[in-house]
Amino acid sequence: VSSDLIQSIRAQSKLAISKAISLIENNGEEGHPLLSDLFQYTGNAYRIGITGPPGAGKSSLTDNLISAYRLQDKTVAVIAVDPTSPFSGGAVLG
Incomplete structure (x- = not known):
């Protein structure tokens, strides 16, 4: 998973968040690692x-x-x- 995507999500980029939602919904191979990488920031x-x-x-x-x-x-x-x-x-x- 791209660190640029994670940083964009953390910066509240609507485009990046939309992309992440699509990855998680449609592609388990990329979506699951993304969820794991983002979990530490959920607060x-x-x-x-x-x-x-x-x-x-x-x-x-x-x-x-x-x-x-x-x-x-x-x-x-x-x-x-x-x-x-x-x-x-x-x-x-x-």
Whole structure:
């Protein structure tokens, strides 16, 4: 795994983060070592999962959580995943 990619991720480059997510999702041979190399930098990150049926308020809850963390000067990243839904066909936020 390229040390340049790791440094770019640590510098919060959206392009590098996107590339890393794709590597991890699509290519175990490069993705797994990348996860291992990045783990030492994870600190005290929170991972929050939000699920529920359509109209339950997931987007509103997410928006409020982001606002609350940002008020504390915390960095926030959202990875939205909507597996094929019987209602929406898999649309994220819609």
